[in-house]
Amino acid sequence: MMSSQAAVVDRMGGRLSIAGLGPGDHALITPEVVQALAEATDVVGYIPYVARVAPREGLTLHPSDNREELSRARAALTLAAAGKRVVVVSSGDPGVFAMASAVFEAMEGRPDWQALDVRVLPGITAMLAAAARAGAPLGHDFCTINLSDNLKPWSLIEMRLRAAIGADMAMAFYNPRSTSRPHTFEQVLQLLRETCEPDRLVLFARAVSTPQERLQCVSLSQATPDMADMRTLVIVGSSTTRRVGRFVYTPRSVAA
Amino acid sequence: MMSSQAAVVDRMGGRLSIAGLGPGDHALITPEVVQALAEATDVVGYIPYVARVAPREGLTLHPSDNREELSRARAALTLAAAGKRVVVVSSGDPGVFAMASAVFEAMEGRPDWQALDVRVLPGITAMLAAAARAGAPLGHDFCTINLSDNLKPWSLIEMRLRAAIGADMAMAFYNPRSTSRPHTFEQVLQLLRETCEPDRLVLFARAVSTPQERLQCVSLSQATPDMADMRTLVIVGSSTTRRVGRFVYTPRSVAA
Structure with missing residues (x-):
């Protein structure tokens, strides 16, 4: 088995x-x-994502902890350079606040790694799954913003939020809230309340398509920080986003 | 065959x-x-998308022309209300500048249609497929903007572009250029040249994952309107978007 696997x-x-x-x-x-x-001969990724891959003979699983993205990327590139068929797994789409950028960052200054056979395989990202479950809140122009301030300053997040609100685009928020920074999302809701009308629609979509799925669509005046956690994707509508029956959607047209 | 299909x-x-x-x-x-x-018993959609569904006994295909979205949505709802299992097909993801919003618009004022069993099934949207092919240009905050001015005024497009550029977000443009409005994309490039540095990276991704696929990544100073057509998805990087080897990506972090 080992020798046939090696031959492959x-x-x-x-x-x-x-x-x-x-x-x-x-x-x-x-x-x-x-x-x-x-x-694949090797699967590399954050513990809960690697756990979604079924074990089998000839496949080595390499789960690693959160916030280890760059060392995980280097480990994956090292395995590929040694001739392994490596899959780095992300939840959602790997190019949206996930592992793809970390792998390319790890390639900087390493022409040997840049020459490897590297492909990005897209996936259904959380905002598209959440939007589909609720209706079509991202049916018109929108912004996609990571609310985590681990890798960028809060001032930049605030500037981007103000720009998106000012241009009346819908917004999808990744990583809205974590136990290590419980106040960021409170600040975001406060900023929204200062700049948007109170009946602006806010969708909280938790763990969509899993047994833990929970959807809540409320007006901004009813939104509270505890409606979001690490597994929640938040969509804030534009001023035109509306309900029809049990659905929420953004119309395709804006009057001149 | 007919009767067993009807029973199903x-x-x-x-x-x-x-x-x-x-x-x-x-x-x-x-x-x-x-x-x-x-x-499905019935598949409804724009001609080239319905052409992607294999014909089979018991399946009726309903191809229709472009710019018929609302009447197509009404036809689909009418079929579902009559007990058919209808699939409305879009290219990419149905919730991103595609048929989902049109279906919900068609439900307005029709409680009977709002009560139907309606589901949105997400797909890999063009910007994620294009980004994956090029590397990870959407690896940080970004905006998604439809450049068609069929359903909104140019002034709104311009305002949103200026907001996205001012907040230094990457941008994905859908419908950048068509034969009926060849000048819009020229105006967009002109605006980008006035507001961004000349070496800003611009990706033209045409018909990704089809035999007609063509990828071009150039600096803004080299970008020309003819690089885009109806089947092209354009991604403009943020100021941090960069090349590594043959790839283009946006780093995950921004310095404080």
């Missing part, structure tokens, strides 16, 4: 695929990603 | 699924969408 690796050559597992449901994983996982 | 429809009840076919490659269609198409 040798024939196919090393490769690094940075793959999106989608929001949770198997039915939302693309066949392209399923195929990459079936051919 | 009756047992399962009418349903409307608004499904995303992804950018083109079959390997990028989710199993959820494949399943919905397998169970």
Whole structure:
């Protein structure tokens, strides 16, 4: 088994695929990603995402902790350079606040790693899964903002929020709230209350497509910080976003 | 055959699924969408998207022309209300400048249609497929803007562009250019040249994942209107977006 596995690796050559597992449901994983996982010798990623990959003979799982993105990326590139077929897994889409940027950052100054066979395999990102469940709140122009201030200053987040609100775009917020920074999202809600009308629609979509899924759509005046946690994707509508029946959507047109 | 098909429809009840076919490659269609198409009695959509669905006995295809979104949505709702299992197909994701908003608009004032079993099935939208092919240009905060002025005034597009540029977000442009409005994209490039540095990276991603795929990444000073057409998705990087080897990505962090 080991020798036939080694022969496969040798024939196919090393490769690094940075793959999106989608929001949770198997039915939302693309066949392209399923195929990459079936051919992989090594799967690398944050613990809960690696746990979504079924173990099998010939596949080594490399789960690692949160906030280890750059060292995880280097480990994956090292394995690929050694001839392994590596899949780095992210939840959602790997290119949206996930592992793809970390892998390219890790390539800086390493022409050997830049020459590897590296592919990004897109996935259903959280905002699209959340929007689909609620209706079509992202049916017109929108902004996608990571509210975590781990890797950028709060002043930049605030400037981007004000720009998006000023231009009346819908907004999708990733990482709205964590136990290590419980106050950021309070500040965001405060800023929204100062700048938007009180009946602006706010969608809290938690763990969409998993057994823990919970959807809440409220007006801004009713929104509270505790409606969001680490697993919640928040969508704030534009001024035109509205309800129809049990759905929420943003119309395609804006009057001149 | 007809009667067994009718019995299936009756047992399962009418349903409307608004499904995303992804950018083109079959390997990028989710199993959820494949399943919905397998169970459908009727498929409704713009001609080239319906052409992507394989004909089979018991399935009626309803292709319609561009700019017929609202009447197409009404036709689909009428079929679902009559007990059919209808799939409205969009390219990419149905919630991003596609059919989902049109269906919800068509429900306005129609409580009977609002009560139907309607689901949105997400797909890989063009900007995520384009970003994946190029690297990770959307790895940090970004805006998604439809450049068509069919349904909104140019002044609004311009305001949103200026807001996104001012807040230094990457931008993904849908429908950058069409034969009916060849000058819009020239105006956009002109605005970018007035407000951004000349080496800002611009990605032109045409028909990603199809045989017609073509990727070009150039600096703003080299970008010309003819690099985009109806099938092109344009991504403009933020000031931090950079090349590494043959890839382009936006780093995850911004210095305080």
